[in-house]
Amino acid sequence: MEATPTVRKTFAHGIHPPDFKEETRSKPIRRFPFAPVMIVPLSQHIGKPAKPVVAEGQEVERGQLIAEPDGFVSVAMHAPASGIIRKIGLAPHQSGRMVESIFLQPFPASGQQVDPGTPCEVETASPKEIITAIQHAGIVGLGGAAFPTHVKLSIPEDKRIDTLIINGVECEPYLTTDHRVMLEQTGDIFTGIRYVLKATGAKRAIIGIEANKPDAALKLRRSIPEEMPVNVELVKVKYPQGAEKMLITALLGREVPSGGLPADVHVVVINVATAAEIGRLLPRGRGIIERVITITGPAISKKGNYLIPIGTPLRYALDQAGLHEDVSEVVLGGPMMGQAVSSLDIPITKGTSGIVAFTSAETNHRPEKIYPCIHCAYCVDACPLFLNPSRLGILAKQGEYERMAAEYHLMDCFECGSCSWVCPSNIPLVQYFRIAKGIIREKKAQS
Amino acid sequence: MNELLQGIAFLGGLSLVLAIVLVVANRKLSVYEDPRIEQVTDLLPGANCGACGMPGCRAFAEQVVAGKLQPGQCPVGGPETAITVADFLGIDAGSTERYVARLLCAGGCDVAVQIAEYDGYPSCRAAAAVTGGFKGCVFGCLGLADCEDVCDFDAITMMENGLPLVDADACTACGDCVRICPKGLFELIPISQHLIVQCKSLLAGDEAIELCAVACTGCGICAADAPEGLIEIINNLAVIDPDKRQLETEIATYRCPTGAITWIDKQQFADVTTRTQTVAR
Numbered sequence: 001m002e003a004t005p006t007v008r009k010t011f012a013h014g015i016h017p018p019d020f021k022e023e024t025r026s027k028p029i030r031r032f033p034f035a036p037v038m039i040v041p042l043s044q045h046i047g048k049p050a051k052p053v054v055a056e057g058q059e060v061e062r063g064q065l066i067a068e069p070d071g072f073v074s075v076a077m078h079a080p081a082s083g084i085i086r087k088i089g090l091a092p093h094q095s096g097r098m099v100e101s102i103f104l105q106p107f108p109a110s111g112q113q114v115d116p117g118t119p120c121e122v123e124t125a126s127p128k129e130i131i132t133a134i135q136h137a138g139i140v141g142l143g144g145a146a147f148p149t150h151v152k153l154s155i156p157e158d159k160r161i162d163t164l165i166i167n168g169v170e171c172e173p174y175l176t177t178d179h180r181v182m183l184e185q186t187g188d189i190f191t192g193i194r195y196v197l198k199a200t201g202a203k204r205a206i207i208g209i210e211a212n213k214p215d216a217a218l219k220l221r222r223s224i225p226e227e228m229p230v231n232v233e234l235v236k237v238k239y240p241q242g243a244e245k246m247l248i249t250a251l252l253g254r255e256v257p258s259g260g261l262p263a264d265v266h267v268v269v270i271n272v273a274t275a276a277e278i279g280r281l282l283p284r285g286r287g288i289i290e291r292v293i294t295i296t297g298p299a300i301s302k303k304g305n306y307l308i309p310i311g312t313p314l315r316y317a318l319d320q321a322g323l324h325e326d327v328s329e330v331v332l333g334g335p336m337m338g339q340a341v342s343s344l345d346i347p348i349t350k351g352t353s354g355i356v357a358f359t360s361a362e363t364n365h366r367p368e369k370i371y372p373c374i375h376c377a378y379c380v381d382a383c384p385l386f387l388n389p390s391r392l393g394i395l396a397k398q399g400e401y402e403r404m405a406a407e408y409h410l411m412d413c414f415e416c417g418s419c420s421w422v423c424p425s426n427i428p429l430v431q432y433f434r435i436a437k438g439i440i441r442e443k444k445a446q447s
Numbered sequence: 448m449n450e451l452l453q454g455i456a457f458l459g460g461l462s463l464v465l466a467i468v469l470v471v472a473n474r475k476l477s478v479y480e481d482p483r484i485e486q487v488t489d490l491l492p493g494a495n496c497g498a499c500g501m502p503g504c505r506a507f508a509e510q511v512v513a514g515k516l517q518p519g520q521c522p523v524g525g526p527e528t529a530i531t532v533a534d535f536l537g538i539d540a541g542s543t544e545r546y547v548a549r550l551l552c553a554g555g556c557d558v559a560v561q562i563a564e565y566d567g568y569p570s571c572r573a574a575a576a577v578t579g580g581f582k583g584c585v586f587g588c589l590g591l592a593d594c595e596d597v598c599d600f601d602a603i604t605m606m607e608n609g610l611p612l613v614d615a616d617a618c619t620a621c622g623d624c625v626r627i628c629p630k631g632l633f634e635l636i637p638i639s640q641h642l643i644v645q646c647k648s649l650l651a652g653d654e655a656i657e658l659c660a661v662a663c664t665g666c667g668i669c670a671a672d673a674p675e676g677l678i679e680i681i682n683n684l685a686v687i688d689p690d691k692r693q694l695e696t697e698i699a700t701y702r703c704p705t706g707a708i709t710w711i712d713k714q715q716f717a718d719v720t721t722r723t724q725t726v727a728r
Contacts, residue, residue, distance in 0.1 A: 090649060096579025098586075098649060332578075341578045342563035368566070399597075428568040435572040442626075 010236035011249040013384045015418045017173050017239055017336065019212065024176045024296050027304040029184055032290075032320060034081045034106040038311035039091045040066065041101040044349040045140040046147045047073030052102060058085045063114035063286055066102055069135055075148050076138040078287030080309035081106035092346050094332060094339065101347070104311065117285030122194050130199040130282070137281045138288045138350070143167065143178075143242070143271035144333050146351030149278070152268065153199045159263045164202040165251060166193060168209040168216065168272035169235060169242035172334025175354040177292040178272050180305045182209070182216035185276040186223045192279030193230060200268050204229040207272065208247050212237045239336060240416040244269040246384050258412050273353075291350060293317075299327040299357035308348055315344035317355065328360040336417050371425035379419035379429060385412050389419035389429045396432035405440050413437070483536065484508050490532050492523045496599060498621035517541025522635075523619035546620035546635040548602075548613050549715055552588040553645040553707070555608025559587055559659040575629035583658035586647040588632055594624040606716065615714045638713065642677075642695040644685045645715075646707040651683040656705065663707035673699035678708075 043049035050067035060079040067077035083106035091101035120133035135150040170178040193205050209217045211234045221232040235250045245256045254265040296303040301322030331338040379389035395404045404410040419429040487508040495503040510516040518532035519541035526543040533540035560583035571593040579585040590609030602617035625633040646663035648655045655662035665683030674694040697710045
């Protein structure tokens, strides 16, 4: 099974931002204390919010189900700590809306142990049962998009899956959560792969890892269980190698059609941390209540990878990690695709993969003036999807949103930000595209 | 001489043949169009704004002539145009109630808390994508002038407190600002309606006031003071029932602790004296 390492595999276009991963890549995952009040939003995933099954004033135990999925594209929520439900009401959320949330006040002596639930055994469970178990464990894509994993694994009847790709690329600068998960939760990853292979009917799995994590690749390669059809492949260090379409192209040479899904080319891609959670939670019948998050950046004194209970307010997490006085910007996720936050009162959710804090020294020299497009085509050479960001940017400025979608494939853009990164005129291209996509989605929803 | 005659005969013959083709084509292929469509189009404002729901004024004229729409449904033209068109066609003008865009937020930078500084691309939609923007109240106006940019009629100007001012005379209720606002703060309201709740915050009581001094706290005093059924508190927000508009009374505003519910004569924010044009970006 030991394949010779090739680092040639990659996709065309893309960029090479500095990765800033040195400071946290060797820091082992550490636990976090419970915050005085935890806020568990009912909508941490793409899809319909979960339905609370607890009442105000009720005592819950760590790991207890507090909200059940409401419909198919929805997942369950579990209590991150033992405590009392103080309130169910609106709370600020990363999306910028007020979202119905469960306020949980942990008991002072709330322990870390979780009672086991009904396990879902990989040998005996049917694919359907595994998918339901994943939904009830509340598992979503932990790479950042927070798309419910069970929806991704529910392959339509007319599609056939031959390959499962486990995404351990982690191409975002600063983030090292997947790296640590691969080193420290290796066994869980393979258990998870076993479940997902059975659920999707895929014949083999490939773990794709960026070449800057040779230790993780080696560890995984050495731990592949005897009979498992798993390959570990290194891919070139390039952004956005971790986007699922780019990873499929790099590993298999297949191109996902415009507007299509990986299932159209017989592939399912899941994040390595998601696989680890499936492998850790399903055999014990538990739900997801914490996740690994990299807290880093120049404004953090105790940079590291932390296992943080979901619902921990951002302010508390930053205080624990030692926030500098002159912090000027906090970004959830990585600096390329992550979002700056305007409020530190928002909670950490299942989709939060990293927290990067910058001081005024980094944010002050940001260029402000936007110059006209000089048609240098740097963005065209950077776009991993072979779109024409220059043309799209001009159309966005004119408000020609429908033409952008109809003639220039705007909706294929996954907002990696490579175009803005290379633009010598400082044109905020990816911001334009986000606005345009939002408007087009609203129009579609209306009609 | 012979060549000359040949040429004349050839060209003359060709012209005759083509003329016959054209005559036949005109007879067989001509499409009858109601001449009134052209005339009604001329009577309309010609803004092609799409506010009536049609792609342009001509499409609207076609629908009016066909009897599928009423002249009063052109919000830009106002009652005069509607009556002119209705008289011309000899039909009913329909409802000619004039609508204007009203901003359902009074939280300018002088009264609303700002929790962060935004130095990104200056657009409300871009700012709203960054966890809702820099204001403490996630429901409130961000004041980055997307509505001013989108308004085709120059009816919107930004005031000193960062809120857009809709000129009630210039506004044609085309609805562009309603669509562009990421917070959904504009609403097209009949100009004859005086009672307006200038807030969209779903927070209750102190939570709302902490973030904005003029927020609706959902206390329900206005609902109690107003005639029954006019105002209802839904999700901590006073909502005026549009069907019971004829009941409206200024009394509802008298005891509002924050001034979120107001009585407008015609112009919103009429008491704001420091109106200034924003500097062009």
